[in-house]
Amino acid sequence: MGESRLATIWSLAAAVTILTAGCGQGLLGGGQEGGDQGPIALGMLVPQSGSEAAVGPYMRNAAQFAVDEINGKGGVLGRKLELKVADDACDAQTAVAGAGKLVTEGVVVSVGGYCSGATLPTLPVFGKAGIPMIIPAANSQELVDQHLGHVFLINGTGTQQAAAAMAWITKQGATKVALMHDNTSYSKDIAVRTKKLLDEPGGPETAILEAVTPKESDYSANITNVLGAKPDFVYWTGYFQEGGLITRQLRQAGYKDAIMVGDGSVSGKLAEIAGPEAAEGVYATMTQTPETLQGAGNWIEAYTKKFGSPPGPYSNQSYDAVRLAAEALKNAGSTDGTKVIAALEAINGFPMFSGPLKFTADHTLSAGGFQILVIRSGRFVLQDALK
Template sequence: MSEFPASANPANANPVNRSPVTGPGRRPRRLLPLAALTVAAGLALSGCGQGLLDKGGKAEDKSSPIVLGMLVPRSGGEAAIGPYMTNAAQLAVDEINAKGGVLGRKLELRPEDDACDPKTATAAANKLVSSGVHVSVGGYCSGATLPTLPVFGKANVPMIIPAANSQELVDQRQKHVFLINGTGTQQTDAAVAFMTKKGAKNVAVMHDNTSYSKDIAVQTGKDLAEPGGPEQAILEAVTAKESDYGANVTNVMAKKPDFIYWTGYFQEGGLLIRQFRQAGYKGPIMVADGSVSPKLIEIAGKADAEGVYATMTQTPDTLQGADAWKTAYKSKFGSDPGPYSNQSYDAVRLAAEAIGKAGGTDGAKVIAALEAIDGFQMFSGPLKFTPEHTLTKGGFQILSVKGGAFALEDALA
């Protein structure tokens, strides 16, 4: 009973893993023309269910909106990402509401600032729960998202996490948690494959001791030490939010790396790139997905950032067949979509789909509907969650900075 919003065609956004349409509930063919998919799909979910109940088992007010909570960084060092995520989520909400909403009710997006800080995020999550949110569709920094899991879990609020992807989120084994971004382990696999392809022999892996960053760095170090990998892996931890990493740069340079992989966020990443280049390092530098932002290039400087690689899932710039969606985003918000816009847009669409299938906002029923999803079209392709509530394939690509912007370098992952 779902179709794609008119401005988007996620079914054509990824040209792989296509399968035929054979009937309701089966995997849709991804080779259909854009116009056909736009007409045949969408999120017009009104009328998909009855008997709406609130968390206390009482009949819900069908005239009240279905509230989606969204924790994103709107202040602090990662604040540049927040608007990309919030705007894309709002675009999806507006498109769904224009088609009648879900079960005859309007969606309402309720964003809160988590500042990528655990304490701020926990307080914001409690605020959302107290206000009566039905589903959470946020989460960018893993370290800030982790402490919100029990907050939403206790309230039986399903979480669809569009960006945060530390393996620690998966290892919590929380039934209400679903990740629609590739995991840290999947990112590590992509990074090691690319380093090996590039013939790296002495890799410096640097992190900031946060859950997300350290998780990727430690696992990368282990994988690099496996037979057939580089001869040596150097692990170096930095202190987040510093203004000078000269001591760390000197320490790493003394070990003569031929490849550097930074697994933290763009604020520190930009400084490290600039300082490594100033120190005379001329080898390849790669960053993890938390650093994929125009801000990284701005902080590092265009010349020093040129050629920097990145492990990253799909971005608006690498999406295929999504021109209408990007145009709709820019028309509404006056700027281009950025990192995690597409995942945030899909998080809202997926929440709407699950609520429609569940026939209401009861948390347990929505969770069961999410677990039963099979073939729901997202920008990353048809969705079917693993038993761990992750994507079957991480979808990581290798990007590189070309002419002052991130562009696709290698689709090997």
């Protein structure tokens, strides 16, 4: 994202903050304090439109699943939880508008965030309103590098994903690696961090760092550039729409070596777009999904029964984001943002799908939990589980 565009978006975020500051919360209000005994509102920004809209229902449904479970046990602080969802379309300006809407609706904790480029400009909107953010999916290191006290990530970071990618690339015996990204915060961050690891002596090297324009239909020029560098491993770090096209077009151009994608491409849609033959054997760096979680069978069954379809990527993280928000509210004994942030920082051993939680000083997971998946018969499965 160019500096002028980023400045425009952050200016818009500041304007939204000013407009919403007086709408029931104030700059440090942190939500529904005082005599209000109605529902406690949690806010969730997810893509409900645009190229990444397929992920939105997985996250929204899982969050609602957790809300319903908590409410069935009496709620939090003697009050029911309510989930308020807004569309971010994986677009910065849409996300800022959605964040402002959630602030005016009185949410006390944000439990959303999928695309990092859309999540980044919402940080000041929620921050100025005193609203803690538990981010279930977005994981660009830029989110961490803001050093904002109200921001907590429960997905592995870009640094951790790059390290997992490097380990697998090395294990596969690759010598020249093509890195492809879409210039968004999330995608470029992983590619650049992986390149730094590749540039260290003694291992595989970077063949090319290639940026593509998202939402195109023809990447032949990029494919030509990549194949001209003669890589034996291609790592795409963007989202599934482009990832599927790039995978198909790489194979059509005669590339026969390994392809790997980042966690933003882990969707059955990638295999549909690429086609079954091209997608077969594509690797992915990914944190836990419902299908790769040991002992998650009953949860998957209950989710499927409730929503009529199985959970997908970031369902478990979204479910845990709500549970963590409820735990912090309970421990804080209040909906005040400052108290909830302190409660989140004090979490030690809270059980989540990713394991017992304790945040680092940077409000990230102490371990990224990335694993390697591979496409078999159109589905991403755990590579380590293959015989």
